[in-house]
Amino acid sequence: MTIVTEQPRTLDPQQVRDVMSKVPTGVPVIAGECELTGERAAMIVGSFVFISVEPCLIGFFVGKGSSSWPKLNEATVLGISALSASQTQFCRKLGKKEADRFAEHFWNQGPCGAPLVAGSVAAMECQIENVTSVGDHDFVLARVRDLSTGSAADPLVFQNHEFSGLLRH
Secondary structure, three states: OOOOOOOOOOOOOHHHHHHHHOOOOOOOOEEEOOOOOOOEEEEEEEEEEEEOOOOOEEEEEEOOOOOOOOHHOOOEEEEEEEOOOOOHHHHHHHHHOOOOOOOOOEEEEOOOOOOOOOOEEEEEEEEEEEEEEEEEEEEEEEEEEEEEOOOOOEEEEOOOOEEEEEEOO
């Protein structure tokens, strides 16, 4: 075992973002509706992970400054949709804070009642199990209640600050 006794150096946040942008990531949309108010919210997360088959668990990280997360945290069921390469424009719209994220007819209701993006490569409905503070983010652990593959095959990928498909034609 190695024991580090010196203080870690301070890293430049922009350099961290630039280096981490080299690692490709899928583009999942988290959406939900608060049963008490009927208010819906949606956001894109850059860090999503499959955790366990039994029980079926997933996780994602949310920035503590997110304006959508407090609303989503009130939803009984969250819909998670992995966007397809053909949904780049829709993704850009979802990324704008002032956008009406539910104005378009891109949404379906899942079997458990959560909003899901039509035409995604994969979709699941989840219930939050636990939220843990980790640095400047919260880690959300969620139990999958329902899941399906979508009608699209080519996932949307974000790398080098750009969107692209994964499949080569």
